[in-house]
Amino acid sequence: MAKVKVAKKDTFIDMTAMSDVTVLLLTFFMLTSTFVKKEPVKVTTPGSVSEIKIPEKNILSILINPEGKVFMALDKPDDMETALVALGGQYGVKFTPKQIANFRKNTTFGVPMKKMSAFLDLPEREQDEALKNEGIPTDSVDNQFKEWVKAAKTANPDLRIAIKADQNTPYSVIKNVMNSLQDIKENRYNLITSLKAGEGEKK
Template sequence: MGKVQVKKKSMFIDMTAMSDVTVLLLTFFMLTGNFIKKEPVQVVTPGSVSEIKIPETNILQILVEPSGKIFMSLDKQQDMAATLEAVGKEYGLTFTPEEIKKFSVFQTFGVPMKNMKQFLALPGEEQDKILKNYGIPCDSVDNQFKSWIRNARITNRDLRIAIKADQSTPYSVIKNVMSSLQDLKENRYNLITSLKKMSDE
């Protein structure tokens, strides 16, 4: 006897619902996720059991790398622009609207004022490459760090200061930063750490 062949029917699966769910999930994660700031140097923060979170807005972050170079970031473009203009006036520099606009979109900055105009004239890719070689001066001869902090505070009184340093950064470097803040009567600030699990005992 011959075999009876069953005619195969083409199956159609409607993927519209799956596509809708995928788009909704993607939108959800994009809206609720926090983007990591692009930083010129990578630091490994020390561990801590504290779970206190710093606010997401009105933050002035100070980034200190192991050799002592200091970088800063402000979370609002208008604060960035106003602070640059104010610090520029202290050092006898006037910035064009184009230079101010370029600076205001920086995620992190840290260039001595004498190099600022030259730095702003560079293309974005070049800026990213060389930023790690600079750092804001914070010594007894030329403490531009104080000027940035003071003018940022004048621009936005609600700023919260947060220090992010590498765990291998020498204490003398951190002490220098803290002393500069104390000179400005800035005695309240957060230290950014990574969460360390408490051992069960």
Template sequence: MSRAKIQKKATFIDMTAMSDVTVLLLTFFMLTASFVKKEPVQVVTPSSVSEIKIPETNLLSILVDTNGKIFMSLDKQDDMATTLEAMGEEYGVTFTPQEVKKFSLFQTFGVPMKNLKSFLALSGEEQDKVLKNQGIPCDSIDNQFKAWVRHARIANPDLRIAIKADQQTPYMVIKKVMNSLQDLKENRYNLITSLKTSAED
């Protein structure tokens, strides 16, 4: 006696719910991700055991490379614009509204005041090439670094200061930066380091 054959039906899995979850997760990660700030030079920070987090807002970041070049960044466009206009008044440089707007969009800056107008006239790619060879002067004759910090503090009294320097940066360069901050009575600042692992002990 022959057995009755049961017809096989193709299984159907509704993937609508899965695609909805994927889109929701993608949207969540896009909205909560913090992008890495573009920096003109790469620095390898020294290690430490400190786990104090650097604030994400109202932050003035100071970047120092191995050659002692100093760069800065402010996290708010309004602070950038106000600080630039104040620096222009102090150094006798007049900036157009377009130049102020362009400057306020910079993630990091570090050009002597005498070169700033010509720097702003360059394209984005040319600025990236030029910036890494510039740096804000911080010598005893013309300490523009101190002036930038002073005007940034006036623009935003709630600023927190963070210094990020390469582990190969000469100590005298870091001391010069710290002395400039001390002259402005800026005695509280964070040093950005990488977390020391147990293997490095």
């Protein structure tokens, strides 16, 4: 008896719905994600059990590395430009439009004013390397850190100050930063730490 051959048919699966879901998920994550700011040095913050989060906007971040060098960051380029121009006028340094544009691109800064013009003329990759060896002066003779804070607060009075120091940073350095803030009547600030449960940076 002859065998009956069943004709094979191609199976068609409509992937339109799956593609739509994928695009929607991708769009959702792109819109809700918070990008981590580039920092010139790696800082390992001390642990804390507090779960209070600092705001994500209008933040003046103070970064202190293990060697005690101080850097700063502002989340709004307009505030950065205003503070730079104000401080430049105070120290007799004029910046070109190109230098100001380069400064607005930075997420973190920390160079003495006398070196700022030369620093801003460097390519972006070289700026990142040069920044690691600098830091904002905080000594009693020329405390540019206080002037930066005052200029930033003048540019945006709603700024909240957040201090992020490495767990190995000498306490004397952190105390000096806090004393500098107190000298200019800035007595409210957040200390950024890592939640001991490992859930990110908190107050």
